[in-house]
Amino acid sequence: MSVSATALEAGHNVSDEARYTEKYPDNTNLSAYDTTGLPTLEQVLSRKTLPPVCLYNFYIIMRDRLHSEELLDFYLDVQHHEILWRRYVKGMKKSGHIDETDLTDGFHGPKLVSRLSYASLRRDELARSPSPARSRSPELGQNTSTQQLVYDEDGRSADDGVRRPNYNRSTSPSPMVPRGPLVESVPVGQQDSAFASNIPGGGGSSPTREDVTASCEKIYYKYIVQSAHKEIFILPGSVRSMIAKRIEQDERDDPAVFAEAKDIVFESMQRRGFPKFLRCKVWGNTTMWQQLGRLVFGLSALFLGFAIELSLILLGHDRWGERFWGLIPIFFGMLNVMIGLSGLDPIWALVFNISETTTFHFNQVRQPQVKKILKSRAMWLLTLSIVLSVIITIIFAAIPGHRL
Known part of the structure; x- marks a missing residue:
């Protein structure tokens, strides 16, 4: 699979995003094979079902009977991150930073991820900045994953007073992005609005890049790193290392960072949790x-x-x-x-x-x-x-x- 020149300039390999886009072109996991007319796991996780086969009851089964609620928590947090990223991309499109050609491969396409990478944003900012900032461009061009652009709270740099968007990457775990309680059912077609009401920028304004980064880092430090609060133990070491490289070295915060981990968690719930859930809620009605x-x-x-x-x-x-x-x-x-x-x-x-x-x-x-x-x-x-x-x-x- 060929890698675009813009992706190489961004400083990271995007072949994994391409695979993710080809496998899930509409940003959803493949539906579980079902011949009974019953809801699938994908439908339950997308809040497209009604009680008792709903997300609320699935969480209770995962928590009380299987003691694996961290798998569902991780999957839902990644879903929230995807909605946050989608809203951020739409905001960038409205502001003119990207156009329709960047969205030809979808919200997780390699072209869009490369276009919204920190390296690309820095180049765009340097191209628009006044000449004093241009004179310092070689220094900024040497910035790597261990170096940062530091601005104060109002977006002005410490030495030239020029107001710029803050594309700074944090190096410590960010505060957890608030997420509302699980709802028992959401009408079909309103999932984005239901998610958006519980994420930054969900009240009508577009989320900032800092919100996206904070959401990505929250997932990373909560589920992926060793000895995390809700560490996902079923993830292979190779997947953990890949996620760490994408976040810490490649400076990425797009949802495709967690694509492999999300697939593994989904398959685990599909194999172990969902059959138990159906036995309890479709063929039974007691705890x-x-x-x-x-x-x-x-x-x-x-x-x-x-x-x-x-x-x-x-x-x-x-x-x-x-x-x-x-x-x-x-x-x-x-x-x-x-x-x-x-x-x-x-x-x-x-x-x-x-x-x-x-x-x-x-x-x-x-x-x-x-x-x-x-x-x-x-x-x-x-x-x-x-x-x-x-x-x-x-x-x-x-x-x-x-x-x-």
Whole structure:
């Protein structure tokens, strides 16, 4: 794959951005193969689904059952960084720094990344600066990843008083970019606005390059470096080194920096987290602690029902009369044992149409395909519980009484 001359002038290799653009031309991961009509992982991560198969519940499953919430946090932070970069690029286009030809390969194309590199921005700034600054251009032209253009807070240099945009790179971890809480659902087509409301420059003004850099460095220091707060341990050392080189040496802050890491995290969630999530939310509607509690309650109720039946047998009561009262605790016991084993409460599904998110906190089931599956399984589970309870009660009732 050929590398453009402008990319070489920018001082970094952009073949990885080209691969990223070819693989995901519309800036999205490939959808998971799906033949059931159920939402895919990509749709869940893009907030295009409805409860209970939504991003909020997926986060809870990743946190409470798999203890791998850092994978989802990383993926969402990279998504936010992509939205921030897109808004920054649109702002640069409005200001005239770039044009349509720079966007021919998309927001992650090598041409655009090269055009918005720090080296290119510095050259443009030097070309527009007054002659005193031009006289110092050789010194600035020698700037590398370890050297910085230093300006004070109002954008003026310390020695010539000329106001310039601040293209300075920070060398220490930047403060974390604030991100709002996970929402349970966002209407399709409004993802950009939902992201933008929680990122710098999201209130209508375009984010600055400092915002983009801070977002990139936050992801790097939070997830990639060794002993990070939420270090992603599944990343190979080669990927970590590549990301470090792009950020620390090549002075890059575009989203393609994390392309390989994002793919690895997505595949890990696709392989390990998403099947568990579907089992819990498509074929069930209870939490792990609810299942455990129902199993204990069901076994206790079965023990009580069996004790009542055995007591009636040993007291010599009629076989087809009073012994049928044992059906009540046996039915409740059998139903709750089934709930504990399957994770599905048929009463919640058929009567209330709800699904448990955390213990005794509920969502209304709004995803049509999930609602259909839950109701059909609930009918089957309820019927099976009734049939087994009646069979067990008839067996006890058929045993001849013998008073001790």
